[in-house]
Amino acid sequence: xxxxxxxxxxxFDWSANQxxxxxxxxxxxxxxxxxxxxxxxxxxxxxxxxxxxxxxTDKAQRxxxxxxxxxxxxxxxxxxxxxxxxxxxxxxxxxxxxxxxPSSPSPSLKDIST
Numbered sequence: 001x002x003x004x005x006x007x008x009x010x011x012f013d014w015s016a017n018q019x020x021x022x023x024x025x026x027x028x029x030x031x032x033x034x035x036x037x038x039x040x041x042x043x044x045x046x047x048x049x050x051x052x053x054x055x056x057t058d059k060a061q062r063x064x065x066x067x068x069x070x071x072x073x074x075x076x077x078x079x080x081x082x083x084x085x086x087x088x089x090x091x092x093x094x095x096x097x098x099x100x101x102p103s104s105p106s107p108s109l110k111d112i113s114t
Contacts, residue, residue, distance in 0.1 A: 022093065023047065030054050035063050038088075039070045045090040052084040060084050061109045084109065 024047040027038055032055070042048050050067065052060035067088050068078045075091035089095055 024049065026051065028054065029060075029063055032059050032062055035066050038063075038067060042067065042070050042076065042088050042090065043074065045074075045092065047090070047093055048088045049081065050086050050088070052086070055084070057109050064109065 025038075025041050026049045027034070027041075028051045029035065029038070038048050038050060048067070050063065052063055055063065064078070064086055067086070070076075071078050071088045071090075076089050076093075077091075077095065079087040079089070079095060079097065081087050087095075
């Protein structure tokens with residue numbers, strides 16, 4: 001039996017499923033370990049806004065990197081909202097913004113804060 005290549009597997013079209021209700025979840029992250037729950041929300045196709053102002057810049061960057069990776073895995077996007085506040089959206093959500101798109105999937109907090 002010949003194995004099918006990945007290109008033969010049809011992708012699920014999330015935008016075509018009109019029964020999915022949009023939900024936005026705002027979370028204040030106090031410890032890095034809370035990122036797992038935020039990733040699960042994103043995987044469940046919810047818009048996740050994370051407020052990271054209670055974390056050091058290094059720990060906040062770690063959370064942004066993990067979440068941006070999760071967003072990238074589901075063809076989603078990462079948006080900078082304010083200093084240490086980010087929005088992660090699944091692919092079925094369209095965001096209109098005046099801000100330029102980030103140059104990388106995971107924005108650097110050091111570049112943003114300068």
